[in-house]
Amino acid sequence: MSETTFQNCPRCGKNLEAGFAGATAPGLSFVAPHKFRHFAFLDEDLSKAGIRKFLPWAARYFRSYLCRSCELYLIDYSVRLNRAEAEQVAVAALPGE
Numbered sequence: 001m002s003e004t005t006f007q008n009c010p011r012c013g014k015n016l017e018a019g020f021a022g023a024t025a026p027g028l029s030f031v032a033p034h035k036f037r038h039f040a041f042l043d044e045d046l047s048k049a050g051i052r053k054f055l056p057w058a059a060r061y062f063r064s065y066l067c068r069s070c071e072l073y074l075i076d077y078s079v080r081l082n083r084a085e086a087e088q089v090a091v092a093a094l095p096g097e
Contacts, residue, residue: 006074009067018093020086021064021075028062028077046077061086 006016021028028047035041047060061081065074081089 006065009070009072010074011072012067012070014067014069016065016067016074019064019066020061020081020090021073021077022059022061028075047080059083063089 005018008014009016028045029043030046031041031043035043047062059082061083062079063076063081065076067073
């Protein structure tokens with residue numbers, strides 16, 4: 001799995017904290033600006049949760065990067081990880097491992 005790891009915040013340049021975004025029941029919502037022209041609209045579910053939004057399902061995770069300084073949160077939703085895969089990535093990223 002080819003992976004890009006972000007080190008510095010693109011907004012303020014400070015260090016990013018690597019982690020995981022959980023793609024659980026509500027999914028990962030995105031609303032394009034043009035949709036606000038309408039009274040009612042649907043968001044785009046980037047996590048492709050589908051029916052999992054309504055039924056109990058195992059969680060999925062995406063690599064994410066957090067800048068606590070300027071409160072920017074980057075989510076790489078190109079690869080969905082299950083719990084075991086996320087744990088492997090997390091352990092490999094720990095210092096001294």
